[in-house]
Amino acid sequence: MTDQAAGVDALQRIALKIFLDDEAVLDPRDVIPIFHRWIQTSAVDGLLIDLADYTHMTSGPSVLLAAHEGHYAIEQSGGRLGIQYARRADQKGALAERLHAAARTLVKAGRLLEADTSLGGQVRFRGDQLECLANDRLSAPNRRETLEAFRPAVESLLATLGPDDDWSLTQEADERERFGVLATSGSGAGLDLLEARLG
Amino acid sequence: MSWKETLGDRIPAELGREIDTYENQIALKRQGKIDDKVFAETRLRRGAYGQRYDNGQRNDGNGVKLLPFPSDGQTKGPDTVWDAPGMMRIKIPFGGLTADQMDTLADLSEEYSDGVCHITTRQDIQLHFVHIDDTPALMRRLAAVGITTREACGNTVRNVTACPLSGVCRDETFDVTPYAEASMRFLLGHPDTQDFGRKFKVAFSGCREHACGLVNMHDFGGIAVTREVDGVTERGFEAYVGGGLGAVPHEAKIFDPFLKEEDVLPTLQAMSRVFARLGEKRNRARARIKFLVQQLGIDEFRRLVREEREALEHDDRWSAFIERVNTPTDAPLLEGAGSDEAAGSDAFQAWRRTNVYPQRQPGYAVATITLPLGDLSGWQLRRLATLARRFVGDAVRATVEQNIVFRWVREADLPELHQGLEALGLAQPGAGTIADITACPGTDTCKLGIASSRGLAAELERRLADQLSSLDESVRNLRIKVSGCFNSCGQHHISDLGFYGVSRHVGGNVVPHFQVLLGGKWVENAGSYGLAIGAIPAKSIPEVVRRITDRFVEERNGDESFYDFTSRIGKRALRDMLQDLTAVPDKLVNADFYRDWGDPREFGIGDMGVGECAGEVVSLTEFDLAGAESQVFEAQLALEENDPARADKLAYGAMLQAAKGLIKTEFIDISDDPSQIVTEFRTRFYDTEVFFDKYAGGKFANYLFRRHEQAGPTAERDVARQLIEEAQLFLEATHACQARLAAIPPPPTAAAGPSLGGVQ
Numbered sequence: 005m006t007d008q009a010a011g012v013d014a015l016q017r018i019a020l021k022i023f024l025d026d027e028a029v030l031d032p033r034d035v036i037p038i039f040h041r042w043i044q045t046s047a048v049d050g051l052l053i054d055l056a057d058y059t060h061m062t063s064g065p066s067v068l069l070a071a072h073e074g075h076y077a078i079e080q081s082g083g084r085l086g087i088q089y090a091r092r093a094d095q096k097g098a099l100a101e102r103l104h105a106a107a108r109t110l111v112k113a114g115r116l117l118e119a120d121t122s123l124g125g126q127v128r129f130r131g132d133q134l135e136c137l138a139n140d141r142l143s144a145p146n147r148r149e150t151l152e153a154f155r156p157a158v159e160s161l162l163a164t165l166g167p168d169d170d171w172s173l174t175q176e177a178d179e180r181e182r183f184g185v186l187a188t189s190g191s192g193a194g195l196d197l198l199e200a201r202l203g
Numbered sequence: 204m205s206w207k208e209t210l211g212d213r214i215p216a217e218l219g220r221e222i223d224t225y226e227n228q229i230a231l232k233r234q235g236k237i238d239d240k241v242f243a244e245t246r247l248r249r250g251a252y253g254q255r256y257d258n259g260q261r262n263d264g265n266g267v268k269l270l271p272f273p274s275d276g277q278t279k280g281p282d283t284v285w286d287a288p289g290m291m292r293i294k295i296p297f298g299g300l301t302a303d304q305m306d307t308l309a310d311l312s313e314e315y316s317d318g319v320c321h322i323t324t325r326q327d328i329q330l331h332f333v334h335i336d337d338t339p340a341l342m343r344r345l346a347a348v349g350i351t352t353r354e355a356c357g358n359t360v361r362n363v364t365a366c367p368l369s370g371v372c373r374d375e376t377f378d379v380t381p382y383a384e385a386s387m388r389f390l391l392g393h394p395d396t397q398d399f400g401r402k403f404k405v406a407f408s409g410c411r412e413h414a415c416g417l418v419n420m421h422d423f424g425g426i427a428v429t430r431e432v433d434g435v436t437e438r439g440f441e442a443y444v445g446g447g448l449g450a451v452p453h454e455a456k457i458f459d460p461f462l463k464e465e466d467v468l469p470t471l472q473a474m475s476r477v478f479a480r481l482g483e484k485r486n487r488a489r490a491r492i493k494f495l496v497q498q499l500g501i502d503e504f505r506r507l508v509r510e511e512r513e514a515l516e517h518d519d520r521w522s523a524f525i526e527r528v529n530t531p532t533d534a535p536l537l538e539g540a541g542s543d544e545a546a547g548s549d550a551f552q553a554w555r556r557t558n559v560y561p562q563r564q565p566g567y568a569v570a571t572i573t574l575p576l577g578d579l580s581g582w583q584l585r586r587l588a589t590l591a592r593r594f595v596g597d598a599v600r601a602t603v604e605q606n607i608v609f610r611w612v613r614e615a616d617l618p619e620l621h622q623g624l625e626a627l628g629l630a631q632p633g634a635g636t637i638a639d640i641t642a643c644p645g646t647d648t649c650k651l652g653i654a655s656s657r658g659l660a661a662e663l664e665r666r667l668a669d670q671l672s673s674l675d676e677s678v679r680n681l682r683i684k685v686s687g688c689f690n691s692c693g694q695h696h697i698s699d700l701g702f703y704g705v706s707r708h709v710g711g712n713v714v715p716h717f718q719v720l721l722g723g724k725w726v727e728n729a730g731s732y733g734l735a736i737g738a739i740p741a742k743s744i745p746e747v748v749r750r751i752t753d754r755f756v757e758e759r760n761g762d763e764s765f766y767d768f769t770s771r772i773g774k775r776a777l778r779d780m781l782q783d784l785t786a787v788p789d790k791l792v793n794a795d796f797y798r799d800w801g802d803p804r805e806f807g808i809g810d811m812g813v814g815e816c817a818g819e820v821v822s823l824t825e826f827d828l829a830g831a832e833s834q835v836f837e838a839q840l841a842l843e844e845n846d847p848a849r850a851d852k853l854a855y856g857a858m859l860q861a862a863k864g865l866i867k868t869e870f871i872d873i874s875d876d877p878s879q880i881v882t883e884f885r886t887r888f889y890d891t892e893v894f895f896d897k898y899a900g901g902k903f904a905n906y907l908f909r910r911h912e913q914a915g916p917t918a919e920r921d922v923a924r925q926l927i928e929e930a931q932l933f934l935e936a937t938h939a940c941q942a943r944l945a946a947i948p949p950p951p952t953a954a955a956g957p958s959l960g961g962v963q
């Protein structure tokens with residue numbers, strides 16, 4: 005295994021994001037009471053700590069639900085609104101397994117938002133795009149070789165999410181940014197199906 | 204690979220060693236070989252701070268819940284759970300940032316924090332939700348770009364601040380940056396600065412008139428001045444000492460009207476030695492240098508410092524930097540070029556009007572990047588670094604108003620810079636206006652926050668930004684500053700309209716309020732401190748702003764300043780016009796009043812199952828508290844009328860009345876005799892620690908005891924002013940104690956005669 009591959013294999017801080025189908029239907033401020041409720045009812049995975057309101061910002065997290073194992077956020081980097089799960093604490097298993105676990109956590113949270121009656125049933129996340137970020141420049145610098153080392157794990161996840169889909173990977177072009185890929189397919193399943201596929 | 208190996212000798216050797224030591228201390232603490240208190244001070248001295256809920260508990264709106272961190276009993280300080288996220292304060296001397304440093308800060312915010320960088324009111328940068336285990340790597344990456352977090356917190360010399368316009372300002376006497384930098388380097392880790400009872404803050408300003416340096420509110424502050432001696436211009440500083448906001452604000456006293464430039468560092472050293480030797484160590488509440496100056500008197504303090512100065516062994520560093528003070532701190536990247544002032548879009552013109560300051564060097568300007576609540580994402584900061592490289596190189600500074608400035612922008616480049624900022628969502632106009640609000644972290648992340656300063660500030664910013672272009676010019680240039688509690692990290696004392704969070708017990712519930720402060724001055728280096736005129740429910744504060752600013756527009760005399768206007772109208776009239784806003788509607792009518800801004804949880808804990816008897820007594824207590832509030836207000840008016848003795852008497856009376864109100868929860872027949880009130884209060888509430896604040900302990904009670912022991916009213920304005928502040932805090936503590944008492948069942952001895960027992 006090359007140093008690069010070993011680094012990527014050790015990667016723990018993974019952030020996954022799915023995007024809103026129609027951004028106009030979600031005012032991030034409406035998510036604040038929902039995240040508070042999630043804390044009260046332990047609705048999503050992890051030790052839920054607190055909420056940070058960044059709705060005054062135009063980039064980065066807009067509403068953040070901080071948890072010990074990883075943060076959930078209504079996220080707007082790159083000008084695209086979506087929900088992100090950013091893993092912080094170490095997980096067991098190979099990288100592909102860790103990616104699957106993070107995706108399960110993310111999709112579960114996304115489904116809960118879609119189903120939340122306070123949002124009027126309008127919110128839908130796209131199943132045809134997934135952003136994977138390596139939140140660790142030491143293990144996974146944003147280089148071409150990192151993509152090669154990362155590819156098998158992410159392709160394994162994509163094969164689970166859309167086994168019949170033709171996924172393409174686009175790497176973040178700016179070397180100073182975190183290593184990240186945007187996975188895109190021609191079709192996209194709903195989150196209910198994705199959740200079922202992730203098991 | 205680790206960051207230590209990867210960065211190698213890019214980490215300066217000394218910083219590397221310090222971080223290695225810190226990492227070892229973390230390991231030792233994990234093995235249980237370091238005491239909690241010692242470790243807490245160790246990490247604080249390296250900038251690793253606590254954060255709200257790090258005691259492993261949180262009220263989720265339904266009650267206090269445990270946060271079961273997997274820490275296995277491991278702590279990183281008293282009552283501070285190891286795995287609970289903390290805050291990292293990163294010291295940025297005089298706010299000066301290079302593009303590489305901005306890149307690194309952006310990376311760190313993403314990898315170790317929550318993707319957000321926060322600029323503080325002292326030109327620091329803070330990252331939240333940081334795990335203690337990540338802090339050594341974080342520090343190494345900062346060290347590799349020349350930043351140390353050493354002494355960012357703890358009982359040390361904190362960040363040395365300076366005007367962000369130094370060197371390019373049209374009004375400055377000279378560039379104070381080299382002095383700020385030399386002071387920072389000299390004092391950092393200096394053996395004479397390691398044994399303070401509390402922190403020590405230093406600031407430099409280039410002129411008297413403007414606010415940028417805020418000298419008046421610092422432990423040590425220097426205003427640049429010059430004088431002619433035998434035809435030669437000498438540089439020096441009008442030096443101040445003992446200023447500070449915090450719970451009990453003090454305006455700084457003049458230490459030396461002309462402290463020669465070569466005397467700045469030795470004087471700071473001598474002052475540090477006197478502070479370390481004579482300053483209070485045990486009682487944190489009185490350990491800042493302002494209390495030492497007050498206790499000794501400025502003349503004696505000055506004498507001691509000068510004596511100490513004479514005895515110091517010479518140090519070449521005292522003056523070595525002086526040969527470089529005429530070298531510009533930062534140089535233009537590109538040759539200056541003017542621009543057509545009328546050109547550009549409406550959005551650009553609006554931004555230019557408020558966010559661009561023409562430098563004294565022709566063809567150049569300073570551009571302010573307005574950051575809402577001082578926040579920007581890592582993604583924005585990295586791209587801002589790219590813009591810096593393109594337009595100004597490393598000429599970037601963070602400001603005490605929680606913004607960032609680019610210096611040395613060619614005027615001809617302003618439209619392009621504006622476009623670049625628009626692409627980052629950072630082209631918001633309104634810098635330095637009423638819509639550019641300063642707020643401390645408050646209840647969002649601070650352990651001491653009472654009400655949501657950021658929630659209120661965000662709400663006010665939203666409303667005011669929409670109206671900015673239509674606001675009257677006189678209102679547009681006012682400043683609003685908000686703190687989450689009396690500690691004044693949001694600098695509420697030195698704004699036109701200041702607010703700090705308090706709570707009030709209303710009908711069995713706790714309701715978030717803000718004290719409204721008027722009479723503060725941002726200009727003249729924080730030339731005057733505002734005083735509280737009353738507490739208003741948090742949800743009515745936008746209406747407070749509207750009413751006061753409308754009245755200012757309607758009744759302003761010519762170009763009268765807001766400060767002069769409020770002084771002329773008088774606090775009584777201003778308070779009267781807000782009187783109806785103090786009302787809290789019944790919860791069934793408007794439950795919103797029982798929640799804080801931006802937080803749908805019910806404020807505080809709500810089980811108010813108070814028995815009938817206690818209910819009646821509580822209402823008597825509230826009656827006394829209301830009377831005490833009136834007395835504090837009257838005391839302020841007396842001070843305004845230049846009657847310190849009356850102000851003192853009223854403030855003392857307010858504390859007695861509040862204490863009496865509290866005593867009535869147990870002993871209804873308490874008399875008006877001050878000695879009996881103090882004795883009963885001490886026995887029932889102080890000795891039992893029932894009155895104690897979770898963080899401040901018995902400090903507020905001591906305000907009453909100290910005044911009670913004083914022979915008679917003071918004739919000194921400063922002393923009376925301080926007593927008013929103390930009375931206000933005593934009142935807040937009484938409100939808090941009353942709320943706590945109402946939340947527990949009444950004692951069996953309620954309303955009985957004098958007794959030695961406490962509430963429980």
Ligand code: SF4
Nearest residue numbers: 643649652687688692
């Ligand atoms: S003013 Fe109070 S709430 Fe705000 S940061 Fe300071 S201590 Fe915390």
